Amino acid sequence: MNNKLQNTTKKKLGELCTITTGKLDANAMKSEGLYPFFTCAEDVYRIDSFAFDTEALLVSGNGANLGYIHYYKGKFNAYQRTYVLSNFIEDIHYIQIYLEAYLHKRIALEKSTSNTPYIVLATLAEMPIIIPSIKIQKDISNKILILKSKLITEIYIHNCYKDMRQFLLSQMFI
Template sequence: MSEVSLLDLVNLTTGKLNSNAAVSDGKYPFFTCSVETYAINSFSFDTEALLLAGNNAEGNFSLKYYNGKFDAYQRTYVLTLEDEKTTTYKYIFYSLKTRLAELKNNSAGSATRFLTLSILKDIKIQLPPLPEQKAIADVLSALDDKIDLLQRQNETLEKMAETLFRQWFIEEAKEDWEELPLSAIATFTNGLACQKFPPKNGEIGLPVLKIKELTSGITVSSDRATAEVKSECIVHHGDVIFAWSASLMVKIWSGETCVLNQHLFNVQSEQFPKWFYYEWCKYYLREFIAIANSHATTMGHIKRNDLDEAMVNIPSEFELLEMNKIMIPNLNRIILNLKQIQTLQSLRDILLPKLMSGEVRVKLD
């Protein structure tokens, strides 16, 4: 197995645009240093490529693969292969995936971490024979393709639920329906100041769910807390979590059992089905974000009385039961898909370093 410098395998350039060039409904992907891929109505590239963030405040450099028309931010590296007879895009992509921690550790800068050409030049790529490279990439790509399929299925299910919800409760809401505050249809349990609840002697404890974990998942660097806290602050897969401070969001938690940190609500109800309060929380999210942004503080947030002022239409018991026939199976499928995605991601993340190091070999035809 040979070892070659990354910059001997790829041509390296960058985008030319500012990050504010993104538009909401653009035709083409616009790659910046963010984990999120934005959109734009123009393109400067029409090729297969890897996109590597050139800077990040915390040194978490996003890496993506794309094939087609796109544009890129001026601090985003665009990597194209020097010789496709030597390696493949997907193999280099997965090889770099195993080096992101190394890139973080070696990155320069203080307030913002960034990658220099010398840092990238020092990255060495192990190259087994080309057929083995392709086989490794095929195994990992198959897992990623399944993950992508489930994620797109969930996007479709979410949009279907939102469309039905808007039709039922906004566009065709009945005048005789009761109105209740959002705070009355569910319990919004705030999390703990988890630094005050460390694992006890001899206890492994549970990971702490903060806004970062809600966005990116539990990692080895996540804080841990004792499991001996009130049950409402223990979060399980499928729970509805509402981030009410800083980055406001409403999400179905997909991950291991954990302890809820402050600035997050665990939303539950004994009276109404999960889909009902989940959709109402999502419906008011844009308004809540506007309220948070209007606060002249360093960290925008909403207050309990904002939940009290958000009014919810309550259908009759019979109507709600009829709605449940569609919405409960729909949400159950979303939650099941999230569990499958989590399982596949874990399998991929276990296999990735083992395949790249040669510890696990792929059987060739």
Template sequence: MEYLKLEDCCEILDSKRIPVTANKRRNGKYPYYGANGLQDYVDDYIFDDELVLLAEDGGNFNSKDKPIAYRVSGKCWVNNHAHVLKPKQGISVDYLCYALMYYDVSGLVNGATRQKLTQATIRKMKIPILSEIDQLRIVEIMNSIQQLKNDYRSILHKLDVLIKARFVEMFCHKGYTVLEWNDVFNTRTGKLDSNAATENGKYPFFTCSKDILYIDDFGFDQEALLLAGNNAAGKYDVKYYKGKFNAYQRTYVLTLRGNWSYQLFRYQLEDKLEYLRQQSLGGLTKYLTMKILGELSFIIPPIEKQKEFELFVQQVDKSRFDIKKSIIELEREVVYD
């Protein structure tokens, strides 16, 4: 199979990008894109075309299951965290996008805490050269896969709604005790930099990424909830773990003060993540403080009710795991003949 360098099959329009700082954005109707997709809507545009945006920095470079490229169409604004690519004649924009979505960039990105895929590097990236008919065939296959993934994600959303409905049914307006953060959790943080992970580490290493990394040494040996303490977009994450692990210095390690269900409090924390996003501080990187967390409160139902809810969530989580596994398998099935 023949391959073509990216610089030979598309125009790189990075020079036309214009970054807009958050405090200077004016709300409007035009999409404003960055490394991982839509960031906002603004009142002006700089592109009006069929384009592929490829993450430059802050992309999902360490994940095999999240795209690093996506397609945009029409009037839009793009900041300087995404490369702007316009396919040349004979290259379908959809084919170019699918060829780059899960491109293996290991060894191509540089940087520690915030990895970057430079323009000099992407010029050397290669994609398979196929006839326009074969490109169309690949696009049709990929569109079918994307539709299946969307269907799976719809089921995941319905399962989330099911858990929320069950929580409301079991615990809301029942007169149960309500406690504030410091009465519910013993709160610690990790001590390590986020770049302390090792490729073949023995123990889970929890950072503010949704992905779990690994490390050679452990700093904790316990049952805990792990709450991300900072995030570029304020989209925080809660994880549960029991055993030996380590943590980044901006990851909150939470131990329950009572003999309660960790799954119940994991859910209650997850239900507050949107509120935390709205309350978080910071500019380019959002972060949570103990003052913000300390204002949260939690329902403490009887332990038998907690265990009933925990069993229900475990059953739903099994279904969610199976669906997410199916999504990953769909993504890994894509090969070029």
């Protein structure tokens, strides 16, 4: 067995962080608000008041974006169906990467459905997380963050080329 994997443990997500939810209705957002307001959407909205001042993962608890994860550090507020994971005892970025890889599989097995699919607190709190040493966690998260940064750059460059192509094509047929 690989030595890096020999020193792992398995813990429940609820043992690794505090899990709570926001308290506000989605209609509380203000377009010119001072603070980020996380709902169950991929977009981040604004609001005039904050309820949290921490480093957190925000997990969409219902709707079309069920399980979508935001990372944020600072003052913010959250919708009542958005789970706020904070006070991590392990590397937050490693946990985010792990959740991005495995949470959707867990949700597929455990989501409750009505008109709008949703997850309950236990879906997150009881989720098993494989925890390597903190050094390996940091190595994994640093490498993934570098790759994500490169991907964002490549997407930006690709979009610039698409825009140039469109411009040049439009100039050919004036």
